[in-house]
Amino acid sequence: MSKVSDFFAEFVRRNGATISVYLFTAVIFWIAVLIVLPQLYMLDFSFRFNLPPSKIGTEEDVHTLKNYKYLLFGAEGNPNAFNWLHLEVFFRTIWAAVLVTILNLVICYPVAYYMTQVISGGKARIFILCLILPFWINEILRAFAFRILFGLNGPINFALVHLGIVPEPVEFIKADIALYTGLAYAYMLLMIFPLYNAIESLDHNQIDAARDLGSPWWRIHWRVVIPHAKPGIASGCTMVFMLTAGALAAPQILGGPSSLWFTQVIYQWFYTGGNWPQGAAYAFVLLTACIVFVLTMMRIFRVSLGEIAK
Amino acid sequence: MSSTALTRMMTLFYVGLFFTYLFGPLVLMGISAFNTEKYPTAIPYSGFTFEWFNKLFSDKDLVRGVLNSLIIGVGVVLLSVPIGLAAAIIMSQLHKRARSIYYAVVLSPMLTPGVIIGISTLVFWDRLGTAFDADWDTFFYDGIFLSILGQTSFISTFCMLIFIARLQRFDRAQEEAALDLGASHLRVFFRILIPFLRPAVFAAIVLAFLTSFENYNTTVFTIVSESTLTTVLAGKVRLGTDPSISALAVLIILITLVGATAIELRKRAEEKRIAAQLAAEKGL
Amino acid sequence: MSADVELDHLTIRFGNFVALQDANLRIPAGSFFSFLGPSGCGKTTILRAISGFLDPSEGHVRIGGEDMAGIPPNNRPTALIFQNLALFPLMKVWENIAFGLEVRRVPKAQRRERAQELLELIALPNQGEKLVSELSGGQRQRVAIARALAVEPEVLLLDEPLSALDLKLRQHMRTELRAIQQRVGITFIYITHDQGEALIMSDQIAVMSQGVIQQIGSGPEIYENPKTPFVASFVGENNAFTGRVASADANHAAVETHFGALRGRNSAGLKTGDQAILFVRPEILQLGAGTQGNALKSKVLAKEFEGFASHIHLANSQGERHISFSTSQEEALNISPGEEATVHFSPDRAIALPLGELAHE
Ligand SMILES: Nc1ncnc2c1ncn2[C@@H]1O[C@H](COP(=O)(O)OP(=O)(O)O)[C@@H](O)[C@H]1O
Ligand SMILES: [Mg+2]
Numbered sequence: 014m015s016k017v018s019d020f021f022a023e024f025v026r027r028n029g030a031t032i033s034v035y036l037f038t039a040v041i042f043w044i045a046v047l048i049v050l051p052q053l054y055m056l057d058f059s060f061r062f063n064l065p066p067s068k069i070g071t072e073e074d075v076h077t078l079k080n081y082k083y084l085l086f087g088a089e090g091n092p093n094a095f096n097w098l099h100l101e102v103f104f105r106t107i108w109a110a111v112l113v114t115i116l117n118l119v120i121c122y123p124v125a126y127y128m129t130q131v132i133s134g135g136k137a138r139i140f141i142l143c144l145i146l147p148f149w150i151n152e153i154l155r156a157f158a159f160r161i162l163f164g165l166n167g168p169i170n171f172a173l174v175h176l177g178i179v180p181e182p183v184e185f186i187k188a189d190i191a192l193y194t195g196l197a198y199a200y201m202l203l204m205i206f207p208l209y210n211a212i213e214s215l216d217h218n219q220i221d222a223a224r225d226l227g228s229p230w231w232r233i234h235w236r237v238v239i240p241h242a243k244p245g246i247a248s249g250c251t252m253v254f255m256l257t258a259g260a261l262a263a264p265q266i267l268g269g270p271s272s273l274w275f276t277q278v279i280y281q282w283f284y285t286g287g288n289w290p291q292g293a294a295y296a297f298v299l300l301t302a303c304i305v306f307v308l309t310m311m312r313i314f315r316v317s318l319g320e321i322a323k
Numbered sequence: 324m325s326s327t328a329l330t331r332m333m334t335l336f337y338v339g340l341f342f343t344y345l346f347g348p349l350v351l352m353g354i355s356a357f358n359t360e361k362y363p364t365a366i367p368y369s370g371f372t373f374e375w376f377n378k379l380f381s382d383k384d385l386v387r388g389v390l391n392s393l394i395i396g397v398g399v400v401l402l403s404v405p406i407g408l409a410a411a412i413i414m415s416q417l418h419k420r421a422r423s424i425y426y427a428v429v430l431s432p433m434l435t436p437g438v439i440i441g442i443s444t445l446v447f448w449d450r451l452g453t454a455f456d457a458d459w460d461t462f463f464y465d466g467i468f469l470s471i472l473g474q475t476s477f478i479s480t481f482c483m484l485i486f487i488a489r490l491q492r493f494d495r496a497q498e499e500a501a502l503d504l505g506a507s508h509l510r511v512f513f514r515i516l517i518p519f520l521r522p523a524v525f526a527a528i529v530l531a532f533l534t535s536f537e538n539y540n541t542t543v544f545t546i547v548s549e550s551t552l553t554t555v556l557a558g559k560v561r562l563g564t565d566p567s568i569s570a571l572a573v574l575i576i577l578i579t580l581v582g583a584t585a586i587e588l589r590k591r592a593e594e595k596r597i598a599a600q601l602a603a604e605k606g607l
Numbered sequence: 608m609s610a611d612v613e614l615d616h617l618t619i620r621f622g623n624f625v626a627l628q629d630a631n632l633r634i635p636a637g638s639f640f641s642f643l644g645p646s647g648c649g650k651t652t653i654l655r656a657i658s659g660f661l662d663p664s665e666g667h668v669r670i671g672g673e674d675m676a677g678i679p680p681n682n683r684p685t686a687l688i689f690q691n692l693a694l695f696p697l698m699k700v701w702e703n704i705a706f707g708l709e710v711r712r713v714p715k716a717q718r719r720e721r722a723q724e725l726l727e728l729i730a731l732p733n734q735g736e737k738l739v740s741e742l743s744g745g746q747r748q749r750v751a752i753a754r755a756l757a758v759e760p761e762v763l764l765l766d767e768p769l770s771a772l773d774l775k776l777r778q779h780m781r782t783e784l785r786a787i788q789q790r791v792g793i794t795f796i797y798i799t800h801d802q803g804e805a806l807i808m809s810d811q812i813a814v815m816s817q818g819v820i821q822q823i824g825s826g827p828e829i830y831e832n833p834k835t836p837f838v839a840s841f842v843g844e845n846n847a848f849t850g851r852v853a854s855a856d857a858n859h860a861a862v863e864t865h866f867g868a869l870r871g872r873n874s875a876g877l878k879t880g881d882q883a884i885l886f887v888r889p890e891i892l893q894l895g896a897g898t899q900g901n902a903l904k905s906k907v908l909a910k911e912f913e914g915f916a917s918h919i920h921l922a923n924s925q926g927e928r929h930i931s932f933s934t935s936q937e938e939a940l941n942i943s944p945g946e947e948a949t950v951h952f953s954p955d956r957a958i959a960l961p962l963g964e965l966a967h968e
Contacts, residue, residue: 024416030508031508032509043410043476046472047479048432069450069453120344131334146583147346149583150576151556153553161348166362166366171366201345252434262540266557276540283442292442307434318427319423321434496690499660499687499693502680503658505711510710
């Protein structure tokens with residue numbers, strides 16, 4: 014206890030009273046009112062019945078597991094053992110997010126490596142600028158561009174049909190191809206930069222030394238570059254997974270009519286379903302999945318949270 | 324020798340492919356903005372037109388959305404930059420154990436999906452509003468207010484990270500030196516610390532504003548009955564049949580290009596100045 | 608204006624660790640006072656307590672007779688020069704110097720004028736418009752001094768200010784610092800782990816070890832008359848011989864060393880049978896048997912010839928204990944490794960002290 018009061022005494026002495034008040038007010042407001050309390054309320058809310066405002070706070074407003082049961086088993090009277098409709102959406106979303114993350118890593122690793130090894134100076138700056146530019150454009154507009162690209166009358170179908178590769182236009186959007194490529198595109202920057210930063214700190218001589226020892230290029234990557242880039246890989250994968258699993262705009266715009274993203278189900282509970290507690294429960298499940306993923310990445314790659322956030 | 328040449332060829336081919344992936348869709352979208360076709364498409368190209376731009380400016384929903392986005396952006400900057408700064412300063416003064424717990428807490432919004440931040444903000448204030456028996460037109464249910472708070476929750480983390488990076492290079496002895504020379508803590512803060520952090524403050528403002536302006540996932544839940552540029556856009560795009568969206572994209576791309584070039588030029592000038600200074604120092 | 612500084616039974620603890628233990632001393636106004644000790648012995652801690660960045664765990668700091676308890680650094684009549692200078696990199700040189708005046712709301716024109724005067728004092732006229740980063744190490748050093756002097760402190764505190772400079776510049780700045788102190792006439796409290804600096808500049812020196820002040824005195828006093836083995840071994844070179852006291856009187860004690868019984872002054876009142884250390888500075892050793900019977904027979908291990916002097920390393924007959932000294936005696940030219948050699952010293956210049964902690968090199 015005295016340690017805590019010592020800390021405050023030292024803090025005030027170091028920063029002065031006014032500044033200390035500002036620092037603590039700002040941070041406590043942030044942590045309590047903007048971060049912790051909303052999450053707790055959401056958690057609490059997810060264990061409640063969907064009541065009209067007039068009944069909130071009355072004796073009917075009690076806790077229940079109903080919303081979580083619904084995700085698992087569906088409404089009462091559901092003929093199936095489980096609520097396959099939503100469970101499938103959930104697992105497909107997680108699975109697809111993992112795939113998109115891996116796809117992203119595969120696409121971006123060579124580019125990040127190229128950036129660190131081949132180009133330098135002013136050229137590198139222009140290269141980086143070119144990378145960043147597309148991502149200053151709204152996420153929704155980027156998804157829209159893919160819709161144009163993969164549309165039934167879009168340029169790809171136009172080319173495929175005119176070159177005689179396919180007899181008639183392919184339904185890329187229905188097949189979710191547009192969605193996956195669009196999602197991979199959307200968060201590429203968050204994969205490239207952690208990779209780039211991690212690889213860049215590798216001493217180029219190590220690569221030369223490995224090459225000098227007769228190591229083939231793939232072994233150089235497997236034994237030297239990739240181990241060194243581990244924190245960057247962990248960071249990039251975590252961010253991309255989290256953003257992909259939590260994406261809403263791209264699935265809304267590029268998703269086929271039959272394939273929902275889990276966030277879309279949540280959205281429906283809030284907007285068309287009008288059942289907020291149910292939506293809160295679903296949101297909490299998604300949050301848990303993301304936390305599990307982050308912890309798994311930290312385990313696998315033996316990195317700290319700080320390294321992931323870099 | 325020929326194998327290196329082959330590797331280089333393949334590398335270049337890959338990089339070329341990558342940039343096609345990066346820019347191709349945007350270029351096609353750009354073309355569709357000037358295409359007379361009723362449906363947004365680049366091919367077939369049936370004729371040049373500015374029609375979609377005219378349509379854009381007469382779209383009341385969109386204009387209203389942009390205004391709201393601007394208001395929210397300013398609000399987010401005003402909140403998240405001071406919060407991020409405070410959080411970074413506290414971080415730099417915490418000791419080991421407390422520091423890692425604190426770091427996990429303040430980092431968490433960045434690792435939380437945006438929709439969840441939006442939902443939790445919405446639910447929290449809704450419940451508070453109910454608890455206080457507030458009317459529907461109070462701030463508890465105000466989309467702009469909620470969006471500012473929701474976005475601030477995670478944008479503050481971005482700002483904090485910017486400040487932490489800069490603070491790591493700050494020599495705290497400077498603060499003590501100023502105090503020792505008679506300065507008050509307030510003066511030290513504004514005369515020593517803030518000037519040192521100025522580039523970071525600038526970066527944090529820009530980042531906070533752009534992130535806010537761009538945001539959809541959080542805002543779509545917190546905006547309630549209002550609208551922002553992104554929610555209006557999402558609505559239009561989902562219906563998906565209007566080339567004026569492409570026209571808007573072209574405008575945004577242009578603004579982006581100008582902005583990015585300006586920042587780049589600024590950076591160049593700065594670097595030149597530093598290089599000249601270094602040279603002068605060596606000459607001494 | 609200058610003020611005296613008094614440490615009244617000052618103790619400072621960090622948790623359970625005692626960084627400074629019961630320091631009790633008075634530094635006269637207008638003097639140049641040094642704290643000398645190895646790194647980590649608590650020197651910076653003392654300065655931070657005097658300037659107000661640390662509160663005493665026990666005891667008091669008085670400046671000009673006034674108790675400083677509760678007075679923050681910005682209200683004390685002291686100015687501190689930091690170990691790393693802590694100049695403000697974003698301000699011009701003259702703004703750095705005038706910062707203390709800016710804080711005191713002195714009008715700009717006056718500030719500039721005062722900065723100009725101080726720039727002249729530190730021999731850097733016309734450099735005011737530069738940025739700190741455009742100055743060399745020695746120039747920055749002087750700017751830090753000027754910045755501290757601008758607020759007209761009664762006491763100037765300097766924390767190893769020369770440690771970042773190269774050897775030549777350090778030697779030059781020693782003289783300069785002393786000159787500046789004499790010009791402005793205020794109290795300088797100087798911290799260093801370099802005994803040369805302390806000896807050259809100070810009126811008085813306090814030698815410290817592990818938070819304890821071992822001895823306070825003028826340079827010659829401390830050098831010639833160390834009170835503890837730590838001081839004897841830390842200040843200047845010294846050959847240390849441990850052993851029991853074979854015989855002692857009021858003036859001299861004979862210590863049974865590996866080289867036989869040797870005599871030195873007995874200022875600590877050693878008695879026969881006590882464990883003691885005899886300290887013999889290299890510069891008092893002379894080749895030959897001498898006349899006072901204080902000679903040691905030894906074997907030459909090695910000899911290094913360096914023109915103006917020869918450095919000679921000796922061992923006792925069992926080859927166990929080593930001593931080293933330098934000499935420009937003519938006889939030195941004729942001895943070579945492996946040979947026997949006899950050296951002697953005057954018992955009035957060696958000193959015998961009770962066994963205690965030595966300084967580690
Ligand atoms: N704020 C602190 N907390 C804990 N220990 C400290 C602190 N400041 C200094 N110390 C310890 O006190 C001792 C003396 O430090 P210091 O006065 O800086 O030594 P120096 O003589 O090298 O200037 C050192 O062992 C150091 O580790
Ligand atoms: Mg020190």
